[in-house]
Structure formats: C-alpha cells, structure tokens
Amino acid sequence: MTRSSAMSRWSYYVTGTALAILFLSPLLWSGWASLRTGTGFGLENYDRLFTSDNGIRLHHVLNSLTVSALTVGGTLLVATLGGYAFGRFRFPGRDVLFLLTLAILMVPYATILIALYVLLGWIGLQDSLIGLSLVLIMFQLPFSIFMMRNSFEAVPRELEESAQVDGCNSVSTLIRIMLPAVRPGLITVGLFAFLTSWSEFFAPLILLNSTDTFTTTLAVVNMRTASHGSIDYAALEAGVVFMAVPCLLLFAFMQRSYVRGFTSGALKG
Amino acid sequence: MSTLTPPRSGPARPVPAPQAAAPAPRIRRSAARGRALLGALYAMPTAVMVGLFFLVPLLLVGWMSLHRWPLLGAPTMNAPDNYARIGENELVGSAVWFTVKYTVVMTVLLFAVAFGLALLVQQRRRGVGFFRTAFLLPMAVGFASASLLFLGLLSDEIGPVSDLLRKLGVIDGYVSWTSGSSGSALASAIVLVLWRFAGFNMLILLTGLQAIPLEVYEAARIDGASRWQTFRRVTLPLMRPTIALVLTMMITGSLLAFDQFWILTRGGPDNSTTSLVMVIYREAFIRLDLGSAAAISVALLAVLVVFNVIQLGVLRRRS
Numbered sequence: 001m002t003r004s005s006a007m008s009r010w011s012y013y014v015t016g017t018a019l020a021i022l023f024l025s026p027l028l029w030s031g032w033a034s035l036r037t038g039t040g041f042g043l044e045n046y047d048r049l050f051t052s053d054n055g056i057r058l059h060h061v062l063n064s065l066t067v068s069a070l071t072v073g074g075t076l077l078v079a080t081l082g083g084y085a086f087g088r089f090r091f092p093g094r095d096v097l098f099l100l101t102l103a104i105l106m107v108p109y110a111t112i113l114i115a116l117y118v119l120l121g122w123i124g125l126q127d128s129l130i131g132l133s134l135v136l137i138m139f140q141l142p143f144s145i146f147m148m149r150n151s152f153e154a155v156p157r158e159l160e161e162s163a164q165v166d167g168c169n170s171v172s173t174l175i176r177i178m179l180p181a182v183r184p185g186l187i188t189v190g191l192f193a194f195l196t197s198w199s200e201f202f203a204p205l206i207l208l209n210s211t212d213t214f215t216t217t218l219a220v221v222n223m224r225t226a227s228h229g230s231i232d233y234a235a236l237e238a239g240v241v242f243m244a245v246p247c248l249l250l251f252a253f254m255q256r257s258y259v260r261g262f263t264s265g266a267l268k269g
Numbered sequence: 270m271s272t273l274t275p276p277r278s279g280p281a282r283p284v285p286a287p288q289a290a291a292p293a294p295r296i297r298r299s300a301a302r303g304r305a306l307l308g309a310l311y312a313m314p315t316a317v318m319v320g321l322f323f324l325v326p327l328l329l330v331g332w333m334s335l336h337r338w339p340l341l342g343a344p345t346m347n348a349p350d351n352y353a354r355i356g357e358n359e360l361v362g363s364a365v366w367f368t369v370k371y372t373v374v375m376t377v378l379l380f381a382v383a384f385g386l387a388l389l390v391q392q393r394r395r396g397v398g399f400f401r402t403a404f405l406l407p408m409a410v411g412f413a414s415a416s417l418l419f420l421g422l423l424s425d426e427i428g429p430v431s432d433l434l435r436k437l438g439v440i441d442g443y444v445s446w447t448s449g450s451s452g453s454a455l456a457s458a459i460v461l462v463l464w465r466f467a468g469f470n471m472l473i474l475l476t477g478l479q480a481i482p483l484e485v486y487e488a489a490r491i492d493g494a495s496r497w498q499t500f501r502r503v504t505l506p507l508m509r510p511t512i513a514l515v516l517t518m519m520i521t522g523s524l525l526a527f528d529q530f531w532i533l534t535r536g537g538p539d540n541s542t543t544s545l546v547m548v549i550y551r552e553a554f555i556r557l558d559l560g561s562a563a564a565i566s567v568a569l570l571a572v573l574v575v576f577n578v579i580q581l582g583v584l585r586r587r588s
Contacts, residue, residue: 012389013396015389016389016396016397019400019403019404023404023464023467023468026407026418026422026464029422029429030421030422077314078314081314081315082315084311085310085315088308089309089311090308091309092309093309097316100323103323104323106573106574106577107327107573108566108573109546110527110546111327111330111567112326114559114562114563115325115327116322117553118338119325119329134318134322137322138318138322138323170307195411198411199410199413200411200413201412201413202527202528205550206550206554217411217414220417221413221417221532224417224420224532230426233421233426237417237427239417240414240418243410243414244410244418247410248406251406251408252406255402259405
C-alpha cells in the first residue's frame with residue numbers, strides 16, 4: 001500500500017467520523033435534553049408534555065394514528081391498483097392520467113390547500129381526519145404510483161400468464177401472484193406514506209382547526225406557537241423525541257429495503 | 270422526479286394492443302377491449318383521487334382568485350382586484366425578495382454539502398454503511414419536529430450551541446440565534462435544512478454516481494487524467510440528469526419554504542424571514558381573505574410552471 005493511499009484512507013475516516021458525529025449529535029442531544037431535569041435525569045419533562053395546559057393529550061396521539069393508518073392503507077390500495085393498471089394494461093386516457101398524477105409534484109402545496117379547505121367544507125369534511133387523510137393520500141400518489149408502476153412492470157409476464165392459464169381471474173391473480181412479487185415496492189410506499197403522514201405539519205395546520213382534531217405534530221408545535229411568554233423547551237424536546245422515535249425505529253429497521261426500493265424503483269424510469 | 274421521467278410507455282395516444290392485428294380479429298379484439306376495460310377499472314380510484322382532490326382544487330383556486338372570498342360568508346366577484354392588490358402588498362414584496370435570497374443561498378449550500386457527502390460514501394469500504402445511515406437518519410425525523418429540535422438546540426435556555434461557542438471564545442454574552450437578527454435567523458434555518466435534507470439529496474446523487482460504469486473511470490485513469498480532471502470531465506457531465514433533478518427539487522422546495530420559518534423564526538425579527546408561503550397563509554387564515562391568498566398562490570404557481578418548463582427545455586436540448 002502506498003503512502004498516499006494510506007493518507008487518503010485516513011482522511012476518509014476522519015472526515016466521515018466527524019461528519020457522522022455532527023449529523024447524529026442533534027438527535028442524541030434531544031434525547032438527552034428531554035430526560036434532563038433540574039436535579040438529574042427523569043421523566044418529568046414527559047410528564048409536563050402530557051399534562052400541562054398546552055400539552056398533548058391521548059386523543060391527539062389517537063388522531064395521529066388514525067390519520068397515519070388511513071393514509072398508509074389508502075395509499076397502498078390506490079397505488080397498488082393504479083400501479084397495476086399503468087404497468088400492465090393499455091386503456092384510453094392512460095398516459096394523460098399518469099402525467100396528471102405526476103403533475104401533483106409540480107404544484108405548490110399551499111396553492112391547492114387553500115382550495116381544498118373550501119372544497120372539503122362543501123362536501124362536509126371540514127376539520128375532519130378523513131378529509132385530511134384523503135388529501136395526504138393524494139399528495140402521496142405521484143411517488144407511490146410511479147414506484148408501483150415500475151414494480152409491476154418488473155414482474156415477468158409469464159408469472160401472470162401461467163396464473164391465468166391455471167384459471168385464476170384477474171383479481172385473484174393480482175392478490176395471489178402479483179402482490180407477493182411487488183412486496184419491496186409496497187414496503188417502500190407504505191413506509192414513505194407513514195413517515196409523511198405521521199409528521200406532516202402544513203396540511204393539518206390548514207385543514208384541522210379545533211384542538212379536538214389536532215394531530216400530535218400540531219399539538220406539539222402549538223406548545224411553541226401558543227405560548228406568549230416563555231417556552232417550555234425541555235417539554236418541547238420531549239415532544240420531539242416522542243414524535244421522532246417511531247419514525248427512527250421504523251426507518252432503521254427498514255432502511256435497507258427502503259433505500260433499495262428507492263434507488264431501483266423511483267429513479268429508474 | 271416528474272421533470273426527468275417522461276413515461277416510457279411509448280406513443281402519447283393509446284394504440285390498440287398488438288393482439289388486435291392477429292388472426293381471428295373479432296375474438297381477439299373483444300378480448301383486448303375487455304382487458305382495456307379492466308385496466309380502466311383498476312385505474313379508477315387513481316382517477317377519482319386525482320380528479321377530485323387535485324384538478325378540482327386547481328380550478329377552484331383560479332376561480333377563488335377572481336372573487337372577494339371571505340373565510341365565512343358568500344363570495345362576490347371582484348376580478349382583478351386580488352391580483353392588483355398583490356403589487357400594493359408591502360409584505361409580498363419583502364417576502365419575494367427574502368424567498369429568492371433564501372432559495373439561492375440554500376440551493377448552493379445544500380447542493381455542495383450533499384454532493385460532498387455522496388462523494389465521501391461513494392465507494393464500498395469499511396464503515397461506509399454506518400456513515401450513510403448517520404447522514405440519512407435525520408430525514409426520518411419529521412420536518413416540523415426537526416424545526417422544534419433546532420429551536421431548543423439553538424436556544425440560550427437549554428441549547429448547548431451558545432455555551433459551546435462562548436467557551437471557544439467565538440461569542441460573548443447572550444445570543445438569540447433564531448430571533449436576534451435577520452442574519453442569524455436565516456442562518457439558523459439554513460443549518461436546520463442542511464441537517465435535515467443533506468442525506469436525502471446525497472442518496473439521489475449517490476444513485477447517479479453509481480450508475481456511471483467503472484470502465485469509464487478506468488479509461489480516464491489510463492489516459493492519465495488527474496483526479497480533478499476526471500471529476501470535471503467525466504463525473505460531472507455524466508451526472509447532469511441527476512444534478513438537474515436534485516437542483517429542481519431543491520429550488521422548488523426552497524421557494525415553497527414554510528415550516529422552518531413558521532416554527533423556528535416565526536418570520537421574524539420584523540418579518541425579515543417571512544417567506545412567500547407564510548404570506549399566503551397569513552392572507553388566508555389571519556386576515557381571513559381567501560381570495561387574496563388564492564391570487565398569490567396562482568402567481569406563485571405560474572412562476573413555478575415557467576421555471577419547470579425552462580428547466581425541462583434546457584435539459585432536453587442538452588441531452
């Protein structure tokens with residue numbers, strides 16, 4: 001091994017480690033700050049997070065879980081059917097619909113949310129978790145449909161044809177044969193839908209307006225924005241940790257399939 | 270993603286399936302028609318979602334921008350007052366200027382950091398998995414949560430940053446990073462966005478880097494190209510589509526910035542970090558004037574569409 005390559009390896013480790021520390025330290029600090037109390041370490045900050053006047057309540061957590069479940073379920077359903085249609089069928093209007101779905105990415109969030117606020121009011125879904133979930137599903141569609149279309153296209157045609165020869169109808173072919181084959185895509189789409197819906201802030205801020213329907217994110221942010229005097233920073237960090245831990249755990253467990261699905265599916269097109 | 274990925278499905282208009290031309294045309298044709306119907310059925314939920322929650326609101330926001338549309342009460346037509354008033358709104362002027370400034374600074378810094386990270390973890394060597402995970406992990410934290418995290422991190426009450434800098438002698442006395450001055454408020458938001466989004470953009474750039482065949486580098490090495498020359502003449506040109514994608518996403522994302530300023534700086538001090546989307550929100554839900562908010566939204570949408578079309582044109586001409 002030459003001296004210069006030993007040098008470059010050494011500088012790679014030093015730079016990498018320094019940057020890794022820089023990126024991880026805010027996460028570690030928030031965990032530490034949320035547990036630190038005046039006298040030592042304990043759960044006092046979490047106690048205040050759940051009991052103080054502006055704090056979060058059980059129903060906020062349940063609201064968040066409801067929205068996440070509806071969004072993940074709805075996104076998987078619509079994107080699976082749509083991805084199958086775009087990946088395996090030809091029908092009139094197919095390409096127009098596909099382009100329109102991708103166009104959602106080009107339109108600013110804020111632009112349509114003002115109109116969605118009015119629209120949801122008209123159809124009786126104002127200040128409703130279902131209305132919010134429908135909107136979040138729509139925002140997930142460009143990425144999810146694209147991802148699922150590529151996943152379905154990658155499944156060998158023989159697999160589908162042999163199932164039909166065996167007498168499976170279209171729906172049972174989709175459920176029994178195709179779904180297992182596109183599982184990595186489904187995991188990526190589901191994980192992405194969960195991460196977004198669980199921590200989404202702007203859409204709930206506009207579409208939900210009573211504290212009864214607030215999601216956890218809104219409730220935690222409210223601790224900062226509603227306080228006119230001093231902010232309870234320690235309880236705020238407890239809220240951050242409470243919001244982040246489920247996402248970090250899921251992400252850590254599924255990072256491999258997420259990154260693989262992302263790189264092979266989303267950018268291949 | 271949309272800007273770079275035209276559907277690969279061939280002609281823009283659906284053509285009859287190839288089976289239709291085969292022998293026994295009537296049976297085959299009806300089978301193809303049945304299959305087309307089935308496909309359309311599977312696409313129905315997507316069509317309903319896109320139609321009801323994307324196309325209708327898009328038309329509605331245009332319609333709203335032509336009306337005096339209070340949050341409560343009946344709307345009345347007042348075109349083109351809402352558009353005319355955009356120019357008179359002083360906050361819009363300063364928000365446009367601030368948003369553009371933020372977009373330029375943010376895009377340059379974020380791109381440099383993300384590309385640097387991607388180059389660092391490009392090769393498979395020991396420890397690279399750990400580094401990648403460390404850079405990617407912040408993206409699992411929601412952006413609103415990340416903003417609150419940095420609010421505490423940068424605060425004088427519990428944050429370690431001020432203490433650390435005081436010990437190092439960089440600053441003395443009390444410094445309020447997120448609300449002290451417009452410069453430090455902007456810097457706080459930039460550091461937050463770098464931390465939260467560098468890993469995600471690194472991931473996309475990494476995909477582009479890994480798509481370059483090793484033989485190309487090998488050939489450059491044999492030709493005696495230096496490292497810098499290889500980077501300039503080989504890596505950068507081959508990375509152009511990926512770089513364009515990343516830059517488009519960064520620019521669009523920065524022009525639509527909201528969470529980081531709403532939570533971290535509250536638009537202050539003195540509205541100096543109020544972004545355009547914050548103005549839209551304020552018009553709609555604080556001044557309760559949905560028509561005016563819709564007009565600003567439509568203007569912003571027009572700018573973005575023009576930007577995307579130009580970007581697409583440049584990209585297509587080069588490739």
